[in-house]
Amino acid sequence: MSSSSTVKQSYTIPCSSIFRDAVLQLAERRGVNAADLARSVMLIVPEKAIEDYQDPGDPPKGDRETIVLKSGPAEGRPWRRKPRLQLRLPPGFSVITVRKALQMAIDFDAGDVNMRVEKSDVLAAERAALEEARALKKRQAEPPVELLQSREELERLRQIVDNLAFDPLDRGVTTFNEALHVMGFAPSARPDLRAIRAKYRVLAAIHHPDSNYGSHQRMTQLNAAMEILRKHVS
Structure with missing residues (x-):
């Protein structure tokens, strides 16, 4: 596996609760x-050495942890499951390899194992770490695809709103018919106060300057139209 892989995946590592807590x-x-x-x-220790190391193994029978379910029909209920560790690492490792590497980390820290590491292994690890750091920096500098797609969708929605929304009147809203036009009612419409308020709430959410598609000019004329229509039905 290439240590310069830039994509990480989630690993679920079943293990005893004692091992999990120690890690x-x-x-x-x-x-x-x-x-x-x-x-x-895994960067420093040769792959063969990790493969030959003792696997701490799966959790023993009866070793369980209790969690509270956060979704689904049983949301909020406690559930007993095998203890585990959840890690994000580059793809391509086996669960056993990751678990062995974690055991080695514990043993190294406790001074229970000594191992000679060749200079070439250290240099290779340094190169791999540098490549990963560069890849991470590049990913952070580039907007994710999802963000770019969201921006494109936002721009399309702005264009749709501009095409469908009323054209601001040059001299503002002064007459009943102009108010109907701005509020999106037909010229012959005689809406009641409830219909006027409902229409206003929808249009205000779109045209308010704080919204993604807002227009100060349209919002000003929308407020003026609301006042004229409200007075007409009062």
Whole structure:
């Protein structure tokens, strides 16, 4: 697997509650997260050495943690499940490899294991870490695709609103018929106060200057039209 991979995926690592707590405590002491612990070991330690290391294994029978469900029909109810760690790492690792790397991190911290690391391995790890840092910086500098798509959609909606909305009157709104036009009623319409207020709420949400499609000029004329129509039905 290339260590310069820029995409990360979520890993669910089943483990004993004792192992999970030891990993989280070590991460907290070092000021990092559990994924950082695993990644640092996998960058420095040769892959073969990790493969040959002892796997702490799945949680033993009866070892369970209780969580509260946050969604679905059983939302709010407690649920007992196998203990686990949730990590985000580059794709391509097996659950067992990640779990072994975490065990090595714990053992390194406790001084329970010594290992000779060749200079070439350290240099390779430094290069990999530098490449990942550069890739992260590049991703942060570039707007995500979703944001670009949202901006394009926003611009399309602005154009639609401009095409469908009333054209502001040059001399403002002064007559009953002009008020009907601005509020979007037919020239022959005689709306009651309830219909006028409902129409105003919809149009004000669109044309208010604080909205994404707002227009100060349209909002001003909308307010004027509202006053004229309200007086007419009063």
